[in-house]
Amino acid sequence: MESLSGAPPEFDYLFKLLMIGDSGVGKSSLLLSFTSDAFEELSPTIGVDFKVKHVTVGGKKLKLAIWDTAGQERFRTLTSSYYRGAQGVIMGLVVSAFYDVTRRDTFTNLSDIWAKEIDLYSTNQDCIKMLVGNKVDKESERVVSKKEGIDFAREYGCLFIECSAKTRVNVEQCFEELVLKILETPSLLAEGSAGVKKNIFRQKPPESDASTSSCC
Numbered sequence: 399m400e401s402l403s404g405a406p407p408e409f410d411y412l413f414k415l416l417m418i419g420d421s422g423v424g425k426s427s428l429l430l431s432f433t434s435d436a437f438e439e440l441s442p443t444i445g446v447d448f449k450v451k452h453v454t455v456g457g458k459k460l461k462l463a464i465w466d467t468a469g470q471e472r473f474r475t476l477t478s479s480y481y482r483g484a485q486g487v488i489m490g491l492v493v494s495a496f497y498d499v500t501r502r503d504t505f506t507n508l509s510d511i512w513a514k515e516i517d518l519y520s521t522n523q524d525c526i527k528m529l530v531g532n533k534v535d536k537e538s539e540r541v542v543s544k545k546e547g548i549d550f551a552r553e554y555g556c557l558f559i560e561c562s563a564k565t566r567v568n569v570e571q572c573f574e575e576l577v578l579k580i581l582e583t584p585s586l587l588a589e590g591s592a593g594v595k596k597n598i599f600r601q602k603p604p605e606s607d608a609s610t611s612s613c614c
Contacts, residue, residue: 408452408459408461409452409459409460409461410458410459410460410591411458411459411460411461411581411587411590411591412460412461412463412590413460413461413462413463413577413580413586413590414463414465414590415462415463415464415465415494415573415576416464416465416467416494417429417464417465417466417467417494417496418467418494418495418496418512418515418516419495419496419497419504419507419508419512420496420497420498420501420503420504420507422498422501422504423496423497423498423501423504423532423533424496424498424532424533424563425466425467425496425532426447426466427563427564428496428530428532428561428563428569428572429447429449429464429466430563431563431564431566431569432451432464432569432570432572432573433449433450433451433464447465447466448463448464448465448466449464449466450462450463450464451464451573453573453574453577455574455577455578455581456577456578456581458581460577462573462577494527494528494529494530494572494576495508495512495513495516495527495528495529495530495556496530496531496532497529497530497531497532497542497547498531498532498533499531499532499533499534499536499540499541499542499547499560500533500536500539500540500541500542501541501542502541502542505542505546505547505550508529508550509550509554513554522585522586522589524583524585524586525586526557526576526579526580526583526586527554527555527556527557528556528557528558528559528572528575528576529547529550529551529554529556529557529558529559530558530559530560530561530572531544531547531558531559531560531561532560532561532562532563533562533563533564534560534561534562534567535562535564535565535567544560547560557575557576557579559571559572559575
C-alpha cells in the first residue's frame with residue numbers, strides 16, 4: 399500500500415490497544431517492559447498514559463498505539479472515552495484487562511467492573527479482548543489460579559495469558575497474540591489500514607491529565 403507521495407508507508411497497519419484494570423496490577427510496568435525492555439515499579443497512572451511501539455508480526459509492519467489507563471474510580475469518566483475505536487483491549491489480573499494473581503479483589507473486579515465497562519463503552523463489536531494475569535514471579539503469593547483465569551476468559555470470550563512484567567515472562571507474547579488475533583479479523587484490519595486517515599492520537603489528554611508515571 400502506498401502513500402500519496404508514492405513512497406511506501408512506515409507501517410501496514412495502525413492498531414489502537416487499550417489497557418484496563420485495577421490500580422497496581424502492573425499495567426504500566428508491563429507496558430514499559432514491552433516498549434523499553436526495562437522494569438520499574440511505578441506510581442499509579444494519573445488519567446491516561448500513552449506509548450507507541452513498532453513491531454513486525456505475521457509478516458506485517460505494525461504501529462501499536464497503546465493507551466494505559468488509570469485504574470482508580472475517580473478517573474473512570476476520563477478514561478471511558480478511550481474505548482472508542484480500539485481494536486484490542488487488554489484486561490489485567492489488571493480491550494486488554496489485567497489482574498494481579500496475588501490480589502483476589504483485582505480478579506473479582508474484572509466481572510464486577512471492567513467487563514461491564516467494555517460492554518458499555520467499546521464502539522467495536524469485533525474488538526479483541528485479552529485477559530492478562532500479571533506478577534506470576536510471585537508464585538508463592540498466588541491467590542488466583544491459572545484455571546480460574548482460563549475459565550473467566552472462556553466465559554467472556556477473551557484470549558488469556560499469564561505473565562510477569564518484572565521477569566519479562568510472556569510479555570512480548572501477550573501483545574503478539576493479541577495482534578495476531580486482530581490480524582485475523584477483517585473488519586479490524588480495514589480500520590487499521592495505513593491508507594485510512596487516523597485521528598486516534600488526538601485523544602491524548604491535556605498535560606494536566608496525562609502522566610508519564612504509571613501504575614506498577
